[in-house]
Amino acid sequence: MEDGEASTITFLPTTEPKPLQNPNLLAKPKKETKQKKPKTTKGRQKIEIKEIMLETRRQVTFSKRRSGLFKKAAELSVLCGAQIGIITFSRCDRIYSFGNVNSLIDKYLRKAPVMLRSHPGGNVANGEEDNDGLMWWERAVESVPEEHMEEYKNALSVLRENLLTRIYQMSGDRTVENLPAFPNEMAMADWKLTNENLMARNDRGYGGNNGDLEFAFMPQNGRQ
Amino acid sequence: MEDGEASTITFLPTTEPKPLQNPNLLAKPKKETKQKKPKTTKGRQKIEIKEIMLETRRQVTFSKRRSGLFKKAAELSVLCGAQIGIITFSRCDRIYSFGNVNSLIDKYLRKAPVMLRSHPGGNVANGEEDNDGLMWWERAVESVPEEHMEEYKNALSVLRENLLTRIYQMSGDRTVENLPAFPNEMAMADWKLTNENLMARNDRGYGGNNGDLEFAFMPQNGRQ
DNA sequence: CGCTATGGATAACT
DNA sequence: AGTTATCCATAGCG
Numbered sequence: 001m002e003d004g005e006a007s008t009i010t011f012l013p014t015t016e017p018k019p020l021q022n023p024n025l026l027a028k029p030k031k032e033t034k035q036k037k038p039k040t041t042k043g044r045q046k047i048e049i050k051e052i053m054l055e056t057r058r059q060v061t062f063s064k065r066r067s068g069l070f071k072k073a074a075e076l077s078v079l080c081g082a083q084i085g086i087i088t089f090s091r092c093d094r095i096y097s098f099g100n101v102n103s104l105i106d107k108y109l110r111k112a113p114v115m116l117r118s119h120p121g122g123n124v125a126n127g128e129e130d131n132d133g134l135m136w137w138e139r140a141v142e143s144v145p146e147e148h149m150e151e152y153k154n155a156l157s158v159l160r161e162n163l164l165t166r167i168y169q170m171s172g173d174r175t176v177e178n179l180p181a182f183p184n185e186m187a188m189a190d191w192k193l194t195n196e197n198l199m200a201r202n203d204r205g206y207g208g209n210n211g212d213l214e215f216a217f218m219p220q221n222g223r224q
Numbered sequence: 225m226e227d228g229e230a231s232t233i234t235f236l237p238t239t240e241p242k243p244l245q246n247p248n249l250l251a252k253p254k255k256e257t258k259q260k261k262p263k264t265t266k267g268r269q270k271i272e273i274k275e276i277m278l279e280t281r282r283q284v285t286f287s288k289r290r291s292g293l294f295k296k297a298a299e300l301s302v303l304c305g306a307q308i309g310i311i312t313f314s315r316c317d318r319i320y321s322f323g324n325v326n327s328l329i330d331k332y333l334r335k336a337p338v339m340l341r342s343h344p345g346g347n348v349a350n351g352e353e354d355n356d357g358l359m360w361w362e363r364a365v366e367s368v369p370e371e372h373m374e375e376y377k378n379a380l381s382v383l384r385e386n387l388l389t390r391i392y393q394m395s396g397d398r399t400v401e402n403l404p405a406f407p408n409e410m411a412m413a414d415w416k417l418t419n420e421n422l423m424a425r426n427d428r429g430y431g432g433n434n435g436d437l438e439f440a441f442m443p444q445n446g447r448q
Numbered sequence: 449c450g451c452t453a454t455g456g457a458t459a460a461c462t
Numbered sequence: 463a464g465t466t467a468t469c470c471a472t473a474g475c476g
Contacts, residue, residue: 043467044459049302061459062304068457069296072471073310076293078273080286083313086297087328091305095335104311105329111319267453268473285473292471296457 062090070098083107286314294322307331 052058066088073084077099085104088096276282290312297308301323309328312320 039467041461041466041468042459043461044457044469045467046469047303047459049299051305052303057459058304062300062306064458065296065300065303069293069300069308071457072289072293072296075273076286076289076312079271079276079289080282081275081315082286083311084293085311087307087309087325087332088300089307089328089331095332097332101311101332104313105332107313108311108319108321108325108329265452265475266473267475268455268471269453270455271473281473288472295471 058091066096073098282315290320297322 052061070086073086076082077084083099083104085099085101086097087101088098090096276285294310297310300306301308307323307328309323309325310321311325312322314320
């Protein structure tokens with residue numbers, strides 16, 4: 001179960017029970033015992049997209065729709081070869097996530113790296129690496145020569161500060177991020193903007209030689 | 225536009241054109257001009273959930289389904305008062321995101337904080353704060369007294385290292401995170417697991433006094 | 449990008 | 463949890 005071989009769950013067949021017969025005239029003989037039931041339920045009605053006030057109903061809807069959302073995400077991922085991660089916090093702050101969120105967060109943060117304005121000598125685009133292939137911020141403090149320690153500390157301080165404010169500053173680019181506190185109506189507007197293809201970002205942002213040093217969480221070698 | 229007041233876009237009305245008439249007997253008189261069109265298109269067929277090989281078709285599907293996914297997410301967010309963030313990388317690594325991803329990443333990372341095993345003196349759960357209310361890692365390097373500089377540096381080094389490995393170590397809890405490289409079939413299995421309510425995490429993880437120091441990106445005061 | 453037919457998600461009810 | 467009737471997302475085409 002360590003490498004996610006899905007063990008015993010049959011993931012693909014579950015989506016495709018595949019009666020492998022003529023797909024038309026699907027005489028679904030389910031519940032033959034009570035085949036006569038002209039109109040018992042009202043079926044699915046249209047509901048208004050507004051916060052559900054009744055607690056129980058909201059929880060049921062949350063569970064159902066979350067399942068549906070994750071299923072759609074899985075389908076999209078498979079169909080289009082995309083990586084998708086979803087983070088969901090319920091009202092009472094229970095977290096439900098889908099996909100390899102950690103890896104995606106890593107990738108996401110890497111896409112819009114923090115700019116380090118001061119760092120010890122040179123910039124990384126010019127190949128200012130250590131001899132063991134590490135960027136300066138990856139090196140242990142002990143390996144920094146004493147005469148560079150001061151600026152190293154400064155740079156590290158800036159790095160740390162950038163890191164702390166990272167999350168709140170990344171919105172400078174073309175992503176839709178200017179929500180005040182996500183007051184639950186903004187989601188629609190968010191999707192509205194999203195739907196308008198406003199958030200497509202193709203900034204490579206890595207390996208660029210713009211002179212500034214870019215910070216990335218993890219260069220290449222994920223330590224598994 | 226700084227505080228995300230959504231400016232001129234009319235978000236709610238757009239979702240609800242709301243004919244505000246009797247919702248039944250919706251005689252959709254669309255395209256009255258060519259009302260006779262017995263069967264022109266084959267409509268929607270069932271497709272197999274398998275990677276679409278034809279490039280153009282895959283892109284179209286990606287666009288359509290991504291829109292649908294984001295719409296569903298928005299609806300879920302509004303209906304249930306949940307915070308939802310989606311990160312999507314297309315095959316060619318274009319990123320599309322939904323929701324206040326930064327804030328959610330912050331919250332997500334805070335839910336399973338990095339344990340800092342060594343830091344200068346005391347642990348934060350015991351209220352080891354600076355007099356200006358900052359945790360030690362938030363303080364500038366310059367404010368660290370000289371006699372503590374050495375251990376400060378060590379701790380900062382550990383912090384940085386933890387930060388780098390953060391993303392790959394967080395999977396120790398009950399989240400489904402053990403995907404090898406997201407090889408595009410795992411998504412289904414992932415959703416399968418998800419669907420089984422295996423990823424509900426109610427670890428508070430914050431404010432706990434387990435003796436270890438917990439690291440959080442940003443304690444409380446997001447700088448706007 | 450629009451249209452249409454249909455598969456599938458799901459609100460309401462057991 | 464299971465069922466069903468509805469509604470909506472969307473595959474396949476202009």
